[in-house]
Amino acid sequence: MKYDLLIKNGTVVTSGETYPADIGIADGKIAAILAPGGKNEAAKEVDAGGKYVLPGLIDIHSHFREPGYPKRDDFRHGSRTGAIGGITTVFDMPNCVPAIDSKEHFELKRNLVEGNSSVDYGFWGTITGNDLSHIEELAECGAIGYKIFVGQTFGAIPSPAEGALFEAFKRIRETGLRIGVHAEDRGFVEYFEEEFKKQGRIDYMDFDYARGNTSEALAIARMAVMSHMAGNKMHIVHMSTKEGKAIVKAARGLGVDITCETCPQYTILTKEDFYKYGQIIKIHPPVRTTEDCDSMMAGLRDGEIDILSSDSAAHEKDEKFKTRSIWDVPAGIHFNEHYASIMLNEINKGRLTLGQFVRVSSENPARIFGMYPKKGAVMVGSDADFTIVDMEKEIVVDQTKTHYKQDFTFFDGFQFTGAAVCTILRGTVTAMDGEPTDQCVGQFIDSNKLKK
Ligand SMILES: [Zn+2]
The missing domain is CATH 2.30.40.10 (Urease, subunit C, domain 1)
Incomplete structure (x- = not known):
């Protein structure tokens, strides 16, 4: 042959x-x-x-910003930097403009992306506020799952009220699709943000406190209860804390069908790095402590954390640097061009094996989202x-030579x-x-x- x-x-x-x-x-x-x-x-x-x-890397958490933010990124650029970083499949997030919360918006995005992607792609749908009228049509369009924002983040998609969420969970259960939760507790975060703003506190550590480990752990616990009662499948995106991981484990003990992911940044960066890199490091949830980083890496090794994803998300350089107040800095960093390198470097240090990396970044995402063995397998x-x-291969990141739509990246100068x-x-x-x-x-x- x-x-x-x-x-x-x-x-x-x-x-x-x-x-x-x-x-x-x-x-x-x-x-x-x-x-x-x-x-x-x-x-x-x-x-x-x-x-x-390796079987091609699958990144179930990307933000290529299309439609809505053409200066930040788009599928053409985001997917090709992803390809350079070893990624072959992405699931793109719905906090675009318009948000991907209806058939109309889903199809708009699908038409824009067609013919412009270097990776295979699925789209997450979402729910805006308490409007539950588009749940079934998103499933009919082929949405990969429903991303739910239970706390404020970039894109400012209003969170559904608890009752609406419960109704949404039950209806999503009928679609057979998984809910992906951005787990930062709205009440907790909003209280501290408002208090600190009133006091004129605008520093990174104020932001870090407002979105502390408690915020994530609370949100995961609430969503696990909701999922348990509604009987639907749940996925915790960008998990960052040892407490969050413990609650996922406890929920599994109750029989909740719950999976979770972490991202490279939560295995290697800590809040101390703010003093080195400045406010560019602002992401939701924030980077944590060395203990949390080690807990996330241990979870990838021992199977308690199912998936590694990037949450690579571009902003314009001015937006990340121009303001003095941490509250005005948009959350997110883009780095998918070096997605593989960041983790291979850790594998070389002995924190993870190549086989474990394949499991969390290719095989498990394929299995959990029903693509295995079409994808995630050799x-x-x-x-x-x-x-x-x-x-x-030795790499020194030089942002002037990267292929992003933006001419900077957090990891500039990293080896x-x-x-x-x-x-x-x-x-x-x-x-x-x-x-x-x-x-x-x-x-x-x-x-x-x-x-x-
Ligand atoms: Zn994200």
């Missing part, structure tokens, strides 16, 4: 196995897993000698999505050992050696075609 593409001389890593193999790809699928070094014919070859071949018949990594050196989406190379190929071959992922 003549393959469209042959990945040669690499070492395949899945969550359970590491083995040398060549991989033959035809029609965008894995056609054969071959003995290494065999004589196989292919139209194109990628030499993965000395490198590891099996004959799976989509030919691959992230080829070089564990020895990492390890990088994604080739990203392949359904047999097409989407990035190579830190450069995009601008192959906008990404396809829409329709949840109606997945196992729910």
Whole structure:
């Protein structure tokens, strides 16, 4: 058989196995897993000698800001920086303008993104305030799940009242889709923000206090109770605290179908880093302590945390730096071009293994969202999505050479050992050696075609 593409001389890593193999790809699928070094014919070859071949990374938490914020980012830029960072599939968040809270807005976004993505993409839907009238139509459109903001964050989508939320949870249960919760307790956060503003307190540590560990733990507990009573599937996004993790564990003990994710920033950055980097470090929830970072990494290792995602979210440089008051700085950092490098660097330090990384950043997201083994697996018949990594490559981030729509990134000047050196989406190379190929071959992922 003549393959469209042959990945040669690499070492395949899945969550359970590491083995040398060549991989033959035809029609965008894995056609054969071959003995290494065999004589196989292919139209194109990628030499993965000395490198590891992982199933493509899946980022279920991206903010490509389309529609609504064309100066910050868009799918064309966000997806190609994602591809450079080793990502082959994203689920994009709904806090756009307009918010993705109806069929009309969902289809608007779908039309804008069509033909402009270097990654396969699904969309989260959302609920604005107490308006529950669009829940079923979002499922019909193929939304991947429902993102619920129970506290204020970027985009200022009003949170539903508790009663409305309970009704929404029950109706979402009928769609079979998972609810993704941004867990910061609204009452807790608003109280301190208002108090501190009245007192003229505008510093980073005031913000940090207002959104402290208690805020996250409270929100997770409330949502776990809600989910338990309504009987629906729940996912906690960007979890950052050891207390939050403990509550997720307790909820599982009660039989709640609850999954959770953390992000690279919550495994490596702490509040002390504010003194080094300044207010650019403002994100929701805030970065925590070394103890929390270690707890998040331990959760990725031992399986208590299911998923790693990026929550990469761009703002304009002026917005992040121009104001003195921390309350006026928008929350979010963008970094997906170095998504793989940030974690491979930690793997090189021994904080995580490559197999565990594959489990949380590819296999588990695929399983939890019904895409496995089409995605998240190296099996004959799976989509030919691959992230080829070089564990020895030394990277110094130079923001003048990155490919973001913005000409800055939080991680400017950081040094990492390890990088994604080739990203392949359904047999097409989407990035190579830190450069995009601008192959906008990404396809829409329709949840109606997945196992729910
Ligand atoms: Zn987010």
